Amino acid sequence: MSSTHVMPAITVTEDENPSKAKVSVVPIASVTFPPKFEYKVVSKSPRIATISNLLTTEEMQSIIAIAKPRLKASRVVGDGVNSSARSSTSCRIPRAHKDVMSVLRRLSEITGYSIDNFETIQVVHYDETQEYKAHNDWFNPNGETYASHMKNGGQRLITIFCYLNDVTGGGETCFPKLDLKFAPHAGHAVLWYNRRRKDEEGGAGMDDRVLHAGTRVTGGEKWGMNVWIRERKYIKK
Ligand SMILES: O=C(O)CCC(=O)C(=O)O
Ligand SMILES: [Fe+2]
Numbered sequence: 001m002s003s004t005h006v007m008p009a010i011t012v013t014e015d016e017n018p019s020k021a022k023v024s025v026v027p028i029a030s031v032t033f034p035p036k037f038e039y040k041v042v043s044k045s046p047r048i049a050t051i052s053n054l055l056t057t058e059e060m061q062s063i064i065a066i067a068k069p070r071l072k073a074s075r076v077v078g079d080g081v082n083s084s085a086r087s088s089t090s091c092r093i094p095r096a097h098k099d100v101m102s103v104l105r106r107l108s109e110i111t112g113y114s115i116d117n118f119e120t121i122q123v124v125h126y127d128e129t130q131e132y133k134a135h136n137d138w139f140n141p142n143g144e145t146y147a148s149h150m151k152n153g154g155q156r157l158i159t160i161f162c163y164l165n166d167v168t169g170g171g172e173t174c175f176p177k178l179d180l181k182f183a184p185h186a187g188h189a190v191l192w193y194n195r196r197r198k199d200e201e202g203g204a205g206m207d208d209r210v211l212h213a214g215t216r217v218t219g220g221e222k223w224g225m226n227v228w229i230r231e232r233k234y235i236k237k
Contacts, residue, residue, distance in 0.1 A: 031105045034187070039110060043178065045200045046209045047193040050182065051110070051160070054189045055103055060164045062099035064223055067091055067123035085133035088126040088214065088222075095121060107160055107227055110191075119153065119228040120236055123164075124214075126171060126222040132214035134176055137228065138194040138206045154231030155195060155206065162189040162225040169219025175212045184222055 038052040055063075070091035095101055100121060108115050124132075137159045139149045149155075161173055163184040173182045173190055182190045192212075198204040214224070 031109050032102075033106060037106075042180065046178070046196070046207050048175075048178075048180070048210070049191045051189040051191060053187050054106060055162060055164070055187045057187070059099040059103055060186060060223075062097060063093065063103075063123060063225060064164055066093045066097060066100070067125070067223075071123075071125055085135055087130040088124050088132055090122055090124040092120045092122055103162070104227070107229075111158055111160075111229060113158070113229045114233075116233045117153065117230045119156070119230055119234050122226040122228075124222075124224045124226065126214065126217045126224075128217050128219065128221065130222075131216040134174075134211050134213040136194065136206070136208065136211055137226075141206075153234035156228040157195050157231055158191065158193055158229040159210075160189050160191045160227040160229075162227065163187070164223035164225055165221070167217060167220050167222045169217065170215055171217040171222040172215045173212055174215050175210065177209050177211050181215075184224070 034053045034056050036053045040050045040052070042048045042050055070093065071089045093100060095104060095115075095118070104115050104118055104121075107118075126132075137156050139146050139155060163186055165184075166186045167184045171184045173184070174180070192210050194207055194210055196202055196205055196207045214222075
């Protein structure tokens with residue numbers, strides 16, 4: 001069940017999204033937000049926010065149901081970003097399903113980026129004791145796959161990590177360089193920018209400060225979903 005919700009006005013700057021330069025994003029009527037949806041800025045530089053009640057229970061159930069049968073087969077599919085440091089399993093899911101699309105449309109409203117710039121959604125699953133060690137989501141310019149990522153969509157500008165269930169123990173998303181930790185709660189998400197704006201300390205560039213980890217799950221299982229927003233249109237392969 002969704003209802004319309006007043007969104008915070010977000011102004012996207014020219015250096016990060018030329019197509020939306022200096023346009024305040026006004027929500028369109030057809031995009032609805034769950035009751036008690038809330039966007040809260042946690043840090044201005046690096047830009048980090050929490051989003052409460054981004055997903056409905058129905059959407060989370062659908063997304064998990066879509067991902068479950070795909071998890072095993074896609075275990076070996078790496079994204080080129082420190083995949084060896086991950087003991088969890090993951091898979092990509094099609095966006096066509098209405099319960100995936102409704103979440104993506106909200107995120108497009110929130111960030112001002114077209115869904116065309118969204119990478120194929122990745123669902124991750126951790127069993128008890130599994131974790132994802134500290135890493136950056138952005139593509140390393142010295143990495144083997146860098147050129148191909150740049151050809152298709154460019155850098156991962158924004159990460160939105162969504163929690164799809166309540167975890168009994170552990171499984172926080174931790175930012176060791178910032179001394180920040182977010183506990184997983186069903187329906188909530190953490191959003192951060194992977195690239196500094198030119199007016200931030202250090203100047204424009206990929207941001208080392210948003211190094212993060214999915215800490216060890218100590219009780220129950222953890223389901224999550226990565227939404228990565230690219231610089232340019234991402235062509236699904
Ligand atoms: O599990 C988490 O809390 C974070 C996962 C993550 O950083 C990733 O999948 O890239
Ligand atoms: Fe990550």
